[in-house]
Amino acid sequence: MKYDFQNSTYSKLWDSKEGGALLTYLLNDPELIRSNHNFWRQKFTVDPNITPTAADGTATFTSRLRKLESGSLLHMRAPMGDTIVRDKQGVEFYTGIVPDFISDGFREQAMEREYKEQQFVENFGNDAMIIAQFANEVQALVDSADQTLSNMGAQVMTKGHIYYNFGQGITGGLYKAEIPAENFITAGAKVWADPDCKLLDQMREIENKFKEAWGLEFPMQWEVPYDMWHNVILKNNQIRTWVLENRKLNNQVVVDDMVVTEAMVKEYIGTFEGVSPIVVIEEKQKDEGVTVHGWKQNIAVLRPRGYAGVIRHTTILDQKMYQKYGSNLISRVFAKTLNGLCTVENITLNNGNMKEWQTHLMMSAIPSLDEFLWHVICDTTTAD
């Protein structure tokens, strides 16, 4: 039986009636579309609320924290003696905006589709391979969105702001989180890569300094990038000595010049009192073929354990406009993916005497740093 391309599953992905549900199903099937860049999922959850877009074009979110300060010792008094007043504590906040992003797009006109049909369908008799190829193309778009969120999340965690100068579109600063100036610190007595750096002592000193300043203790963790972990921390003399001495105490094998591995450090770091666990951050993205990091590579972050914030998101004006006022000569199918953060649009329009099909992904989302008062950014390459 000759295969009928016009009634194929692939064609239906652009159909104005069935396409929405079918595209949504495909985009959210983890067997077809994978999550390849997961840094942002480790550090941020998706805001369950939509950040509204106001008529003046702003999509403004607010991140707020109560400043927690410990009280002071009591004042001894004589009976009937009154007291002095205490300054009231405020709620620290900052606002940021949700920008708009778009992926590369795909475009196929009728002659190109005929060429594809002849190649795939006549050989295979069904459109499974075409769907697989489409899924691969959409995978690239979803990867772009994942990478964008990961890059921005890593930026705000290590710089306190997001400056977007990637891609081929608009560039510039997006927002700055209200991390207190005193939370931006230097490495300590020595830069961390210095062979004589007592790294564990310096890390403990930093933690003690903030515990004293805040008057409070939270479960904290250090977060360091992959290269710093392997090239600085695992090779640090104090850490090596600490790990190897502990191995000897525990009757484990120690040989001269043995490599200290991640597992060994994690096993014994907890026994060095006063230093919180160290988490290794693996994140990188591709920008037009060049590898980039949102995480500033000389930065170690000390922050409360748990999520750093949420992904704020707003509605996409294009979808609203086209659904309300779109020309009926152009058919559009919208479907959400990535926990509702992204919208893939399949468009069918005329090109001369024939049709043309287009696909692209849009996202209006940004990570917000929501533990900003307790977030410490340490420049490990500059000594005090």
Next chain:
Amino acid sequence: MATKDNYTGYFAGRTLVQQRGSIGGARSVFVKLQGNKNELVFPTFGGQIKNPFKGRAKLYAGDLCEYRTNDNGVKPEIFILKTYEVVSASGKTVKIVRDGYRHIPFVGDILGVAPETIGGAMTAATVVGVKATSDAWELTLDTTLTAAQGDVLVEADKAGEGAKMLVGNINTVCSCDYDMLYEPVAETNLTEENADYENARYFFTPCLGGLMYTHKMSPIPACIKALNTSKVNGWFKVGAWGNF
């Protein structure tokens, strides 16, 4: 307690302030033609307005813009064509038309009479004072500007002689009015080290096509009229669609 942008806060008294205007009314600028058109086509990415008004102001439907890309056709920036029609000029004082449908001038604007051709030399002066009267803006400039009634002032890339128009080309149109309600950043090309996050940056996407009645648009200098692709007297077209 007031916040950094001073748009939220509390005043334990009574503040008297008023707004007025009309909503919904419009002066139609686009030519009405029956048949399918190709005006509402949006170029790639849109862009940031690189020459925003220096305060609260408005762009109008039919206003002309330059969608400026690099040699690869990407990394777009938007430059809006701001124009001001001269009523009279004397020494360092220039009066321009104010009727509610015109662009608003601001202190700090660098303006001059539009050259005969885009890219031609012009002389520009910096606006150091703006006063509103019932039907005109009275501008005080830092140097004398020679201008006659009916001349159109445009933004220049620098003050003094040998300046050039800031807008180098016209290839897009505002499809509707845009209200800019916030103080913009003072400088639109800030690097990451000195980025300004608190003042407004405006991103929008003008359309690649438009067919407008010339007399209903913001005033157009002769060098911009020369870019008109319409063959009909009194119409101004942006884009290559349609043979009219």
